[in-house]
Amino acid sequence: MKKTLIATTLLGFLSLPALAADYVIDTKGAHASINFKIKHLGYSWLTGRFNTFDGTFSYDKANPGAAKVVVNIDTASIDSNHAERDKHIRSDDFLDVNQFPKAKFVSTNITDNGDGTLVVAGDLTLHGVTKSVTIDAYKIGEGEDPWGGYRAGFSGTTQLTLADFNINGPATIDLDLHIEGIKQ
Template sequence: MAKTKWALDLAHSNIDFSIKHMMFARVNGSFKKFDANIEADPEDLTTATIEFTVDASSIDTRNEDRDNHLRSADFFDVEKYPAITFKATKITRKSPGEYEVTGDLTIRDVTRQETFIVTYEGSGKDPWGNERAGFSARGTISRSEYGLKWNAVLETGGVLVGDDVQISVVIQAIKQA
């Protein structure tokens, strides 16, 4: 398959995260609004163009007070930094269908190189004749390296919010004519 443009199917795509809470539990959340520019041969991502833009204000942890705190200057400061972006700069095949995708991740105007493991899940035609491809990605980033440093010390000596954020992305894309 040749390198072609793909559009996200937002109804079948998601960006999720998980972070330690109180040193012994996890809080999960997602971003509800995002878009991507993908030009790729899904069976060989090594030459792909991959760019994501996430609306930081679309964060959802199923708790309105927590979400509003995450939108504030203590964390994402969405009024000043409304978008989180990722642009792939290097893609290496690790095994058939699995890649290391390294790129520039920007959060709160801080850009750092991050690497995610991306898996090509397969492709096929939907009932309406559209060619679709599925991908998943996973990785871990340090929130403090992006200026998201707010925390509270617990009586036990630990902290309320962990530093490592596990990220999981599931994408279904539709081939464009």
């Protein structure tokens, strides 16, 4: 009876679904970035990044579709490599960072395409407006790091229509996202 109880209990634990691991996005080690490019007057690309952001994600390689992602962005940290332009982008002509100091992305659904790519759907709140967006993503890799931790990395792209967020300016902005997380 005792062996049967132990065996039944052990089988019960083994049949439980794997739990997703929780990760913190590694912004301190500069192993993550949120980059953008936007057409400048229709003649060239203006590129830049957001220097200050944080976030978390959960991930289970046996069930990628169960992942969750939350990213918080300090909109005042926009950096287009030109101080005067950045001041203008931060103004109420565009981002209005005094009124809307944060942007936030919260995933609502993640689809595993079965080929290493993912479609990450979620709600992006930017400039006081929340809209559903999708990010085409892929897993770069995961494993132990040299410091005794465990990491997972992903990359993704999306395009936003600025008018959807009540932001003046060029029609669209392309985001290029690189996220590396440290398992907690």
